[in-house]
Amino acid sequence: MNSKRVVITGLGALSALGNDVSSNWSNAIQGKSGAGPITYFNAEKFKTQFASQLIGFDPSSRLDRNEIKRADLYTQYGLYAVAEAMEDAGLEIDRLDSPFDAGVIWGTSQGGMNTFEKEMREFVENDSNPRFNPFFIPKFLGNMASGLISMKYGMMGINFAPVSACATSNSAIMDAFNYIKWGKAKVILTGGSEAPITEASIGGFGALKALSTRNENPLIASRPFDVERDGFVMGEGAAALILEEYDHAKKRGAKIYAEVVGAAMTADAYHMTATHPEGLGAFQCMKFALEEAGLTVQDVDYINAHATSTPLGDVSETKAISKLCNGEKNKLHISATKSMTGHLLGAAGAIEAIFSVMAIKDGVIPPTINTENLDPNIPSDIEIVYKEALSKKVKVALSNTFGFGGHNATVIFQEFKD
Template sequence: MKRVVVTGTGALTPIGNSAADFWKSLVKGVSGAASITKFDASRFKTRFACELKDFDPLQVIPKSEARKYDLFTQYALISVAEAVEHAGIDFDTLNRNRIGVIWGSGNGGIQTFQEQVSEFARGDGTPRFNPFFIPKMIADIASGVISIRYNLRGINFTTVSACASSNSAIIDAFNYIRWGKADMIITGGSEAPINETSIGGFNAARALSTNNEDPAGASRPFDVGRDGFVMGEGAGALILEEYEHARKRNATILAEVAGGGMAADAYHLTGTHPEGEGAYLGMMAALEDAGLQPTDIDYINAHATSTLVGDNTELTAIERLFGERPAVHISGTKSMTGHLLGAAGAIEAIACIGALQEDTIPPTINTREVTPEFAGFNLTLGSAVQTPVRCAMSNTFGFGGHIATTIFKKADRNGK
């Protein structure tokens, strides 16, 4: 099968509106959490989130066009524009029939859905819906809009596997390229869930932190006092490309996609398997796919949402696969970004690529006292660590038991 490499990235996150700014904030240990400004959250159990800062879609998207798109599609377009520029792509010189888009989103246009249904409920029963309601809402629209923007006629679809969505998209893109079905695929994910519906719904599920007194310190993976995740929003985009195709156009190779693994907990509607069965199987499948051993992995970007059960089950699975008190560096970057749901895997893939390029492990912030049974793990608490990074693994787990793990490998000094 063909080799697959990453030649461009783009990010729109609560701690940086570009991939470069996102990485700088990660290394510095910056928190993106603060009081919610998108709506009046005063009556909600959770009144804070990791929102984007200084977001202006009109810098990239014309006003007449932006009104047709939900925020999650706007976020997608902006991150993709950066990735395309970063990769130095001139689509006019390439075969657009062999360039595709595989995008991930867990919720799609949930803001649009909320607005339209609320407007109908406030009315007299006469149906008056925006003609863009359906295309703004459906989860697959972002991949379609990206392909329209760049006139790309290759493989095109959206993966929906809750919080594993964008890792699922990356794995699918990786597979289609190495099978020879495409030369290049734009992949990643976007999510815009900071609204009454999402915050209220996740509050009802008791999934969100309610530490309203200390938003910046609320996301604290692995900590004995953690009380739930912090909602985030944004997008991450990656340009995946067949190796020889990338070399032919003299592209800079940022990293190589080494492997991907998917599995299922097959256990609970929202909870993780108590022994981390799906997480273990997903990581094992990714290693086998990459032809690697656990000792080859230098960094794991953990799913680590800061939920009471989820963090423990992931570390249980890591210990089962990597050995008791494994030496591998682990960090939970959601402590800074919050949880971007279906977009989490995309920005965390970019974090892994940064770790490979800079030989730097981004930290887990806010964690003060690790759950005792996992106190010996190398969780990179407090500050970044400089160390050689050859291979990095990224875990994502979604409601319904969906598991998706990706592995990225360092490109050599010549970009090979």
């Protein structure tokens, strides 16, 4: 089978740093934190009382009334980011040779958690007439964002929703890359969305002791690689990427941000929630992705690390990167943008893919903020970009995501050359 080239022609983003790609990128390279007190519910009973919430999000600016009514918040976030990506790409499905040439692979980790909590609470509390809303099941399903995106734009090709916890949207991007590469589609809209700032999510992750409890100063709570890190900051939002077969993009005169050149997935096969302490699965995942891309670690300029600010995860990932580099310093730099956006769970890989692509486009590596004292367990050969963005020519960027269940997913982006 002849392998097709896969390029990126459209981007859309929504996070605590902004409601579009431009504001997300601008705030990221300025090193701004999106963390603050939770306002969606009374969080006083929780050990963690803050998160990285969206600011000024108005779904009606891009979605119609029925879309908002019939969609859970995670789906609204997805549709919102997708609208920006479609406009950015100048993509009109009715001008394709066939609507079956275009598909959607969209990920989420928790799906419609807001709908589930709301419906269960109302059912239990309504003693006189307990009932469920007819939209309960369709709204909370994890595949519904993917389905509604395809319906809105008439994309009749490949359509599904992978789930691999916090590795989900990297898994989605990899699947989209492969299907186009194999000639199964010409355009795939991919990415992920998550709306996890709910009582069950904050309480559940808090019970796992996965969340930071720096309630006195949320802005500095997410501190990857720092010796005093105490857990991640929950984030929310969505990010969309339009992947397109190169000849198809060229024929329609699309602008091209970058090329997807490699991707891989592995499993730690180690623990439900902890990464392998030596990063064996992460190392092999990066290695496989580089091999597919025909690259070596010496070709990589930037790694957007998964680095959630958890005591175990940050160390194991840097050990894996050090092993990939054979313990020798080279030209690659690392940063952890979750220090600013918080952790978007199933949407994390998608927003970080956009940051990786923008680093290639603009020649700027966003910083890791809040890291004051480097954990001595972090290998000394790792070059982390701290506090301020780094101006640097980026030809190759690698993005890692890892998820509960031992899922590892790596995607590699490269500067596009005709």
